[in-house]
Amino acid sequence: MKRRDFFRNSSLTAAGLALSPMLFSADDNTSLLLADLKDEAKNIIFLVSDGMSIGTLTMADLHLQTTVGKHSTWIENYKNGRFKRASMDTASASSLVTDSAAGGSAWGGGVRVPNGALNVGANGEFHKPILQKFKAVGKKVGCVTTVPITHATPASFCVNNKSRNNQPEIAEQYLELKFDVMMGGGDQYFSAEKRDDKKDVYAGFKTAGYDIAKTKSGMNNSLNTNKPLLGVFSDDSMPYTIDHKSDKKLQNEVPTLAEMTGVAINKMKGSSDGFVLQVEGGKVDWAAHANDAPGLIYDQIAFDEALKVALDFAIEDGNTLIIVTTDHGNANPGLFKGSKADENFARYQTMKKSNTWVMQNLHANLKPSQLTELIEFGQGFAISDDEVKIILNHVEGLSEEELQDYNKMPYEKFAQIHKNYTNVGFGDMNHSADFVECAAFGPGSELLTPFIKNTFLHNMMLRSVGITK
Template identity: 50%
Template sequence: MKRRLFFKRGLLASIGTAMAPSFSLLGNTLKNQGKAKNVIFMVSDGMSMGTLSMADLLHRRKNDTPSTWVSLYQQGKVARAIMDTASANSIVTDSAAAGSSWGGGMRVNNGAINVGPMGEKPMPILQKFKNAGKSVGCVTTVPVTHATPASFCVNVPDRNDQAGIAEEYLKLRFDLWLGGGAKYFDSQKRTDGKDMFGQFAAAGYQVVKDKDALKKLNPGSGPVLGTFAEDALPYTIDRNNQQLLGDQVPSLAEMTQKAIGLLGTNDRGFMLQVEGGKVDWAAHGNDTPALLYDQLDFDEAVKVAMDFAEQDGETLVIITTDHGNGEPGVFYGDKADDNFDSLLGVGCSNEWVLNQIDSNFSPKQVIELLDVHQQVRLAVPEARLILDKYQNLEKTGLYNPRKLPFELLATYQERDFSVHWANNEHSGVFVELSVFGPGSDKLPGMMENYKLHDFILETAEI
């Protein structure tokens, strides 16, 4: 397949894509028949329907073309369903339980990874594919040891044991992990001092830590562990606008392209899990710029997978999310169009801009910072309220450990972007499920999340 260049430079490079040519519905039906040699499972973590809608809207207003995911609906290329996302102990799931429903084929309690309420430990799906002689791997924009990739790989009672998950990965001898999370492999960052990078290298893994090293990998060079950030990868909007990040950190599409190239040399096929994990993190932070550009980054990866699958003819592609988060949307107003269009000129995430502020800032400095980088214009009392939040930042938390004033800033940005957030937590709404390739004709219109596990196995005849 032809290789493409992704996200070369500039704020809007991530959404300047050409649409793949359509083919007839008859051709699509023929491709749906038979066994899936390969499976690509794509997850935009925490993607609410409003996120998909706004990202498509942003893409259209820049390029006059739909996003890849929505174009698949418009062209009739995918089967489409809605999916119930509940966990074993709640109608509102976390990512560990949601991923385990796919990975292990059963619902588990929130916080657990493929460990059931009665201690059950179903074999994760990538282990099943590996045992069938196929190549397997995970790609993500968050730590490779985070809940979603881990849920395809291991059985652990606590999703927070990412250092332990790194050790479990070594035992599996999977073919590829690409993403963030270097601190869980680095002897200088682990509390136990174990050199997991060294142990992976000794086991024959190619250990890569920047984009250039990733590009140089060739099929047949052995299994790969790639970590491109200490924790999660930077948001797409920051990577696109900061040259150092752009030079060092690959996009999700670039990692997906490389992963398919490496795994696809196996004559027996492969299964690849791809996660746009920071869509969820942006939703937890009500970070509109980060959310939409990371969703478009995921959309670029969808195009990579679809380009391969359409040419290959034996690949099942699943495109979905594990749950909603924050339930954002663009809302009516006299200036809604112009306000939303201002997101085309935003130069950074809320996370980046809030981390530039400290308690010594004046209100004027806060106002200038937001105006220059985001075209967001605060009043002096609003800037003072933001500064008040910087008096006691160092606290604990999974997605916002410093307790930066994300929610407060988002309420002010609503005036500038016309984007409103309902909350900053997961929701129990039904979600989008799209399927292309062998088996897609058998997709029911409504599916419970855990049933997708067997759907994949049956389609791949494993």
């Protein structure tokens, strides 16, 4: 072959691979045979640690081993063989690197859609979301999350919408659907005072017979009624777990993911036709985007506590399928080698505040000594004078409005400084195309195969309860 022809052919081959529809297509092994199912499930609890790279799962487990001497629930059930395990390809219809809307829609609608869309294909076609399918056969359904309940992952199980950004519209879609339990943040999308159109979406839910909870006590009180529940506990996302643990007021007013999960199960478990619940640790993803290691580790542990609540119920119940996974990796964090790696990683044991808390306390007139004291108070170590300058130089000249802008804060720079004291670093500040962890327990778990595409889980859920289409 001539050298010129070789390069021409190689280029064509490379281009063909880049555009190959096989990379973005729906799963080719989603056709599950009912003969493969030993026992049908009555209930499904689908748990998503949003944006969980393998390093996130690892560091949370290492933190628990070095603080309380035990594995995380997730890893312990790998160790004892209770969980069936798979790797999952998370690509969307438009990219090898998915966003949460498309990632969730692969599970919710069973078809890969472009990034940004909720169960809406590239040509505008709608794919019926899975909670609508389950509601149609009589099951109670719901979602709980630590980010706005209208956010991409819960919405992907519930609605069709051309854009994940249409959160005010998604709040109204939830009202139309009348699902049984919806809890998380996002008051700005329901409140007449905060919505641009001044529509009181809460009033619509009240008229529809819902309990409306805005505090932990209000959520717990809903257990005394048979009404469906809408719980909204913050304006936007709920606080990071590490900040929640160090603030008594937050602890009294804002429920944890595990507490929301327990209430949701108790609200729906009496259904004669069963229930389906999605549980999302949404702040895991937000912490990864921010390269906020203390936020990340503690929120992954909080997710693990919710997993334990769900698993304990499933073991006792005997009729519940547990699926636990993530929609994509994010930021590829990890604990890295160093002469004091163990000692430095142990700093997370005594930290009280997230990196985000530090960023939120930056202001234009902050003195170097004040920043040093702020970090020492919240995180237990003193950074160098040169490192203080890096942060203060970044925010110098910013207006008070700009200082409230998440994207203008030196999250990445602070994370790089953090690594000098904790040995925890990040590869990026965005989603990755990594294959991710997926596990299952209970009736229907036998359907899980060792390597799947994300769309597989849609059909697996349907087949596990005996629905064939």
